Amino acid sequence: MSEAAARPATPSEGRPDRPELLLSLEPLLREWLPRQRWFAGKGRPISELTLDAVTELRPRSSLLHLLIRAHQPPADEGPGDCYQLLIGVSDALAPHLAPAAIGHITRGPLAGRTAYEALLDPRQTAVLLERLRTPGTLGALRFQLAPSASVPGGLTPRPLAAEQSNSSVVYGDSLIVKVFRRVLPGTNPDLELPLALAREGCDRVPAPVAWYETADGETTLGLLQPYLAGAADGWDLALDHLTKQQEFADEARELGRATAEVHTALARALPTVTHTRAQTEQLAATMTRRLETTAQQVPALLPYVPALRTAFEALADLATEGSTWQAQRIHGDLHLGQCLRDPSGFWRLIDFEGEPSRPLAERRMPHPPHRDIAGMLRSFDYAARTHRPWNPAWSEACRAAYCVGYAEVSGRDPRTDPVLLRAYETNKAIYEALYEARHRPDWLPVPLAALARLAAA
Template sequence: MRFTDDLNAWVARQRWYAGKSHAPRFRILDVQPAPEATRYLLMDDAGALPALYQVPLALIASPCDAEEVITEEPDGGYVIDATGHPPFAIGMLAQMGVDVSRVTGTRVLTAEQSNTSIVFDQDGEPTIILKLFRTLHHGENPDVTVQRVLSAAGSPHVPRFLGSLDAEWPDVGREPGIARGTLCFAQDFLRGVRDGWEVALEAARERRDFGEAARALGIAVAGVHGALGAALETVDAGSEDVTATVAGWRRRLATAAAEVPAVADRFDAIDDVYRLALERPWPRLQRIHGDLHLGQVLAVPDGGWRIVDFEGEPLRPMEERAIPDLPPRDVAGMLRSFDYASAVGGAPDGAEWAASSQKAFLDAYTGASGSVELDPVLLRALVLDKAVYESTYEARNRPDWLPVPLAGIDAALAPQALG
């Protein structure tokens, strides 16, 4: 009983535990063997939707750090999170078929939130990174599907994909009573990279021109769209797809208007853009990034960009993230991210910095190989939908930041917006 209580309490404290809004109600769904460890699958069914967590545990004789201990066994030994246990980490990598003969060390990255990432050194140099998914879902994780496809196509805009691992677990809601999904995957570790948000924020704060970097980013996003469109399913945007998409925009608008008076004041103007978008030509739907912003790109030392984290929007059900979507939605997400960087950077001419960066990004994207044609009205609607969603989020969580999406809404409603 002590083991279960200590484990549940530990999980509830972790950054990757997504049920912070409710009191957890864990039960052990399955226990599986893992390299030098045991994998516990914990179901939390206290929230609006059940969530399944992957918790690999290792039993060691003595801990290296008292803080990593989850519980102490009555018969001796200490239970720890196995991601910090090198034999487990190396064993997972080996199960993917990756050569581990030159691995000389492992370490867990502490900045991760929704997952856990482990970096492997080979001959003393960091070369491989493994992402262990903490929340499990039936079906292959989109991050794995997309990065494998892009890597196989030779895309220079993502890290090289090395392998992945799947597992099965009980699921009474499925016909065979079993679900199958992705546990983790590995790819090249990029040395010397910088988070795109940090790079852009620094440039905005110092009032440095970001045009060249924004153009390179536009080329990278277009290249990813082109490769995904060529390798994975694409479909025409039928009337049902268009109607469903716009209905989603209007649901988010109604929610925001009910909570943010400034959005309510602009309700009719925003909805007019949505109505116009219904009548415009839509591009073919395909796999996209789904949650693209400056925090999802890495600046590499040679001046280029790598795009990462293709899981899609965290709040969307996993099965929805694999459905073909609008490529301009990725473009809209990046445009909004420039606005946030300029606002947080706090420069007096922040709006001008954002506008010039957005123009450079758009010009490069539209002229690059792989790009999808950007209808200005449809793109405007997608930017508005993103800013409307942001206004609800900021009103609930960071009221001081609410002016950022509201300014974005006004900019998108301006007659000259986005051409």
């Protein structure tokens, strides 16, 4: 690493002129941003792009880190959504980087060069790893190492091809960096919770090795963690069992145990609260509003609204009668795809970011563990529905085994709170219906089938 990378930067170092740079990149980014999987404002035109920060990670602006804000109607008067970009700039783009191209720059200080997605270029992602190896500040960025951690150099980078709400790069077979795309002020729970679990000695979650943030420390931008080489994704593993007509109940039971271990450790590491009557009634009201709002956007949901509303009314009724529940920090978006089984058969949980579309403050709020449990129960149903013919018995066996495994560690079977569990499962299926309607219409029948079942209950 160069001396400049290892020491704090001077005020002008690492910071190209914002207006001139925006002049070069804005026309290209207006077209490119809406096509990205992680862009949150799909279907609305970009009225303006503004730069919050720019840092030069390599000389001659050949690697730029941008925090760029997209302003879109109808809320143009608001701050807009802030996105993190790593942009490579080249005189001539190599043929293997053609899929990464953003466009040819025709104006401003970078005119005549080509901009491209740097996270698809191993040379550029190697620079990011070098920055993470040494703590310090460069321009608008600050890089940090976990206590007693070290990052080896010279690891070969490769981007993960799977589309997701963030971008990840694997280094060798030992480390993986996640670059958060839509960024919000505050500590991202995907950093906060694994750090807390590491302090508790919980080995169900890979401990952070390094991370980077804005120079003021207010916004988490990226996270470096161990890469679990050879681990099987829980979703793929479940589908493989279905294809082979094999039961998955034993794995589901172990997943329940893993989930309970993580919940127990989080309850030790971070404050817990008791949901009072007012809080539970507010939760039920929020769920009801989500139902009614989603039904307006997903008309296929409308016939089920009256029956589904009773799930939330029953929860409010219990609160009125004096029922309370313990709330704590949880995963926030738990499903089979967030679970990895290593070659020894040990399950780990990953991706503690929560639902990326929700405000960060909401994702950091404590909830009853039933919210995570409901997410996993929905995931078993999703897996079963992808198989033809549909095998409801497979899903029910997994759901029951998962709850049994959870009870073996926590001492409490989540099914002993049927009203709370039904409310959370209904709320999750409503969220799924909106997501599928927007992004994967062919999948919409999966949550609709679950909502029909929950309505009948």
